[in-house]
Amino acid sequence: MVRILTTHVGSLPRPPELVELVWAEDRGEPVDRERYHRLLDEAVRDRVRRQVEAGIDFVSDGEMSKIGYATYIRHRLSGFEVGDVPRATPADLDAYPRYRDRLADEGGSARYLRPICRGPITYEHREPVERDLERLARAIGGQPIEGAFMNAPSPGIIALFQPNEYYPSVDEYLDAIGEAMKTEYEAIVAAGFQVQIDSPDLAMGRHIMYRDRSDEEFAAAATRHVEAINRALRDIPAEKARLHLCWGNYEGPHHLDIDAGKIADVVLRAKPATILFEAANPRHEHEWASWREANIPADKILAPGVIDSTCNYIEHPDLVAQRLQTYADIVGPQRVMGGTDCGFGTWSGFGSVDPDICWAKLTSLAEGARRAGARVSAPA
Numbered sequence: 001m002v003r004i005l006t007t008h009v010g011s012l013p014r015p016p017e018l019v020e021l022v023w024a025e026d027r028g029e030p031v032d033r034e035r036y037h038r039l040l041d042e043a044v045r046d047r048v049r050r051q052v053e054a055g056i057d058f059v060s061d062g063e064m065s066k067i068g069y070a071t072y073i074r075h076r077l078s079g080f081e082v083g084d085v086p087r088a089t090p091a092d093l094d095a096y097p098r099y100r101d102r103l104a105d106e107g108g109s110a111r112y113l114r115p116i117c118r119g120p121i122t123y124e125h126r127e128p129v130e131r132d133l134e135r136l137a138r139a140i141g142g143q144p145i146e147g148a149f150m151n152a153p154s155p156g157i158i159a160l161f162q163p164n165e166y167y168p169s170v171d172e173y174l175d176a177i178g179e180a181m182k183t184e185y186e187a188i189v190a191a192g193f194q195v196q197i198d199s200p201d202l203a204m205g206r207h208i209m210y211r212d213r214s215d216e217e218f219a220a221a222a223t224r225h226v227e228a229i230n231r232a233l234r235d236i237p238a239e240k241a242r243l244h245l246c247w248g249n250y251e252g253p254h255h256l257d258i259d260a261g262k263i264a265d266v267v268l269r270a271k272p273a274t275i276l277f278e279a280a281n282p283r284h285e286h287e288w289a290s291w292r293e294a295n296i297p298a299d300k301i302l303a304p305g306v307i308d309s310t311c312n313y314i315e316h317p318d319l320v321a322q323r324l325q326t327y328a329d330i331v332g333p334q335r336v337m338g339g340t341d342c343g344f345g346t347w348s349g350f351g352s353v354d355p356d357i358c359w360a361k362l363t364s365l366a367e368g369a370r371r372a373g374a375r376v377s378a379p380a
């Protein structure tokens with residue numbers, strides 16, 4: 001029997017009372033700091049415990065303190081101001097405006113304050129990341145886990161969500177973001193955790209930022225985004241970093257998602273040793289064939305999503321096992337890790353999966369990995 005390890009993408013459902021405080025803080029409203037940090041401590045401790053009970057090997061803090069996986073940076077970096085700039089919608093939703101408008105009317109997506117870059121970017125406020133790291137370290141103490149990770153956005157996804165009105169070019173904007181975020185990336189690793197670079201820009205960026213360009217133009221742009229990641233990670237060992245590839249964690253048509261086969265080689269040039277990507281939802285499950293054809297370096301670990309993060313079906317463990325076996329046939333079982341398509345709480349308080357079902361899905365993930373490990377053979 002081979003042990004196939006398990007993890008997830010990062011964000012988890014937040015307790016409702018914490019969600020209220022996170023949004024109040026983001027709006028700049030007065031917050032009871034003692035209560036806020038107490039609730040954060042309790043939430044991280046509880047989410048780590050639930051991950052362990054579900055059987056997850058590499059756990060996270062669930063991004064409890066973050067309003068959203070990319071926009072939280074305005075509370076840490078200089079150069080950003082809140083402003084009124086139109087928010088781009090994915091091209092696949094624009095193609096079906098009635099459905100797009102229904103989603104908006106139902107409040108299915110977060111309405112957040114939009115940061116805009118209007119000055120030089122530096123990593124100005126270290127206290128939030130230091131508190132996050134201390135909180136996670138306390139929560140995992142004595143827990144039977146293989147390791148822990150913490151999320152941080154890629155330079156490219158920050159550039160995608162935060163419009164630039166200061167730097168003369170996109171490349172200069174990416175460089176400035178990367179040099180600033182290098183501080184956070186290295187702080188996470190120095191604390192003993194793996195850093196996960198969340199990089200939907202390498203896939204979702206195709207039908208948002210580069211929606212009017214060709215696939216070839218997007219691939220060239222994605223290459224520059226990968227180069228920005230690699231520069232920011234230049235002093236971090238590859239095995240201490242993970243990268244998450246995503247086409248957008250929302251229930252939508254996704255018919256304009258770029259095929260994995262067109263970007264796999266670009267993604268695999270990124271430094272992180274572990275690559276997490278969507279592989280369970282109806283638009284991307286078939287792309288195991290593209291990964292089979294890709295030139296995957298021998299030092300890469302594949303962490304396909306074998307759990308869909310946008311629906312409340314609880315995947316059968318045998319389905320999870322089948323999905324993992326497929327990837328084990330490509331790179332070997334010791335280079336496969338069971339993961340999720342995306343997070344379960346990309347925005348604080350928003351997520352299509354019921355919190356109780358989230359934990360059941362993670363439990364099924366762990367059981368499926370156990371079954372897959374019992375069915376595959378280790379390489380000779």
